[in-house]
Amino acid sequence: MTFFDIRTKLLGNGLSPQPVDRILSLPRPVPYTPDISPSSQVPSVLTLGNRLLGYAPIALTGRGIAIPKPKRMLSGWLVVLSSCLIPTIVIALDVPTRFLNRSHTLLTLAGICATIGLVLYVINMVLATRIKLVEDLFGGLNKVYIAHAVTGSLALIFILAHPVLLAVRAMPLGMHYAAALFVPSMKHLATTYGILGTALLLVLMIVTMYVRLPYKLWLLTHKYLGLAFLLICLHVMFEPNDLTGNMFMRSYLIVCIVIGLAAYTYRSLLPNLFVRRYRYVIQSAKEKMPGVVEVTLKPARQALTFEAGQFIFVSFVTDGLSAEWHPFTVSSAPDADALTIDVKSLGGYTRTLTRIMPNLAGMDVLVEGAYGRFSYRNVNNSKQVWIAGGIGITPFLSMAQSLGKGAYEVDLYYTVRTEAELIDLHKLANLQTDRPNQRFRVFPFVTQKYNRYLSADLIAANTPDIATRDFLICGPTPMMQALKSQLLQQGVSKHRIHTEEFFLT
Amino acid sequence: MRLKLLVGVAIAVFCVFLLFFLVEGYMLDKPRAVSGTATQQHKKMIKDSGLLDPQSPPIMK
Numbered sequence: 001m002t003f004f005d006i007r008t009k010l011l012g013n014g015l016s017p018q019p020v021d022r023i024l025s026l027p028r029p030v031p032y033t034p035d036i037s038p039s040s041q042v043p044s045v046l047t048l049g050n051r052l053l054g055y056a057p058i059a060l061t062g063r064g065i066a067i068p069k070p071k072r073m074l075s076g077w078l079v080v081l082s083s084c085l086i087p088t089i090v091i092a093l094d095v096p097t098r099f100l101n102r103s104h105t106l107l108t109l110a111g112i113c114a115t116i117g118l119v120l121y122v123i124n125m126v127l128a129t130r131i132k133l134v135e136d137l138f139g140g141l142n143k144v145y146i147a148h149a150v151t152g153s154l155a156l157i158f159i160l161a162h163p164v165l166l167a168v169r170a171m172p173l174g175m176h177y178a179a180a181l182f183v184p185s186m187k188h189l190a191t192t193y194g195i196l197g198t199a200l201l202l203v204l205m206i207v208t209m210y211v212r213l214p215y216k217l218w219l220l221t222h223k224y225l226g227l228a229f230l231l232i233c234l235h236v237m238f239e240p241n242d243l244t245g246n247m248f249m250r251s252y253l254i255v256c257i258v259i260g261l262a263a264y265t266y267r268s269l270l271p272n273l274f275v276r277r278y279r280y281v282i283q284s285a286k287e288k289m290p291g292v293v294e295v296t297l298k299p300a301r302q303a304l305t306f307e308a309g310q311f312i313f314v315s316f317v318t319d320g321l322s323a324e325w326h327p328f329t330v331s332s333a334p335d336a337d338a339l340t341i342d343v344k345s346l347g348g349y350t351r352t353l354t355r356i357m358p359n360l361a362g363m364d365v366l367v368e369g370a371y372g373r374f375s376y377r378n379v380n381n382s383k384q385v386w387i388a389g390g391i392g393i394t395p396f397l398s399m400a401q402s403l404g405k406g407a408y409e410v411d412l413y414y415t416v417r418t419e420a421e422l423i424d425l426h427k428l429a430n431l432q433t434d435r436p437n438q439r440f441r442v443f444p445f446v447t448q449k450y451n452r453y454l455s456a457d458l459i460a461a462n463t464p465d466i467a468t469r470d471f472l473i474c475g476p477t478p479m480m481q482a483l484k485s486q487l488l489q490q491g492v493s494k495h496r497i498h499t500e501e502f503f504l505t
Numbered sequence: 506m507r508l509k510l511l512v513g514v515a516i517a518v519f520c521v522f523l524l525f526f527l528v529e530g531y532m533l534d535k536p537r538a539v540s541g542t543a544t545q546q547h548k549k550m551i552k553d554s555g556l557l558d559p560q561s562p563p564i565m566k
Binding site: 149150153156157160161164167174175176177178179180181182183202205206209210 | 519527531
């Protein structure tokens with residue numbers, strides 16, 4: 001497609017007309033882009049062109065796009081839904097008088113709400129364990145954390161509904177009886193456990209969802225959710241009720257409680273004992289651009305295995321930094337000797353880290369992972385478009401280095417605000433190829449320069465038959481949302497759009 | 506965002522109920538059964554409800 005085809009297409013699509021020189025500078029593969037200025041990080045067009053004309057050696061080290069993996073997100077939610085529906089049906093059907101009158105109906109509904117709330121609470125804690133099974137079920141840790149947030153919120157809603165329904169039921173007896181269900185009393189310890197557990201859960205959820213705390217403090221408050229769970233479990237076990245008269249329900253609730261406590265112990269109480277972690281040493285740390293540091297890690301003993309596109313949790317053990325665990329996407333190839341991560345200054349922790357990092361060579365770090373399912377290998381289509389926004393380039397750096405010997409046709413659109421933010425463009429350019437059945441092209445896009453954002457129109461103008469391609473997008477959430485809706489309008493099926501949210505909150 | 510809104514609405518509804526029950530129960534309504542001023546009908550209602558006898562909830566009777 002020529003420059004003028006792009007221009008015609010853009011103008012023909014009803015986009016606002018632009019000066020010709022601006023249209024001429026719309027994204028093109030790196031070697032042919034005449035307007036990417038040479039700089040310390042961006043090699044000259046001539047250099048790149050020469051290298052590519054001679055087909056510089058390409059890293060054909062991976063296993064290629066070959067293994068189709070089924071979508072699992074649905075099965076994860078099916079497990080959640082069935083875990084809630086099964087006890088609900090059992091409760092509703094086990095005694096014929098469940099819905100006999102107003103009082104019985106309210107009591108039954110309160111019991112169902114309590115049960116669903118407890119089950120969702122347990123699922124929420126299991127999702128926080130980051131075990132492989134839940135990642136497989138939901139199709140990646142980012143989706144697990146979305147499910148974690150949803151189940152936690154729903155658990156709170158159902159648990160709050162429980163005392164309200166009981167209080168409404170008690171209203172005909174007098175408001176004092178209804179009110180007593182919300183006031184702790186030493187005379188009714190089992191009820192008091194429930195009241196305190198619900199109150200603690202309520203406060204912690206408000207803090208989690210609506211108060212902006214420093215990450216360290218937020219994490220501390222989040223840990224107390226285990227205490228709220230314990231109090232609620234004591235309430236379930238010791239409060240006389242009509243649900244546990246059923247053998248199935250009794251067993252179900254006990255199993256739920258055991259699973260919840262085990263999950264909390266595994267991830268929050270004794271993670272050092274149960275969670276597998278790897279010791280690495282910082283080999284080098286160099287600033288790629290202001291605010292982004294490339295950290296190379298060498299395994300002290302055993303190296304972790306990962307797929308291109310996956311991310312790891314890293315804890316830097318040094319003075320001046322708390323030993324928090326933060327997620328970073330691996331930007332090196334899976335078979336490389338060292339592990340490379342790009343740390344961008346986004347929050348308080350990473351700001352401090354990028355500042356002190358150059359002095360940390362030789363320091364020990366702990367690594368946990370790898371996590372995530374955002375990889376070209378998990379997409380059953382050799383024709384793909386990768387879209388990276390800013391630091392969202394990191395999974396694609398790893399993927400580009402591990403493109404295999406099989407057939408693939410991949411276009412990478414790499415959008416940044418300013419030219420200085422383009423990291424590793426040189427490396428990506430050298431990985432480009434144009435062979436029969438194997439094509440990898442890189443399209444850098446500087447929004448400040450073009451005075452517009454990357455859009456589906458621009459992608460369609462450069463990449464043929466986008467409706468038959470799979471899209472892998474990683475970048476800021478607004479960018480991903482905008483591109484997703486534009487691609488849907490362009491006729492791309494939503495099943496072909498895969499996103500990676502790298503803000504795990 | 507929608508999740509935050511949903512949870513916010515649920516918390517607000519809960520707080521309204523909580524305030525309503527506490528104000529009505531402890532400030533406006535006296536515990537009639539406890540004070541011994543309940544009517545026969547009220548006493549019967551309490552007995553039938555099983556609320557004061559948690560060991561034998563009504564449904565399982």
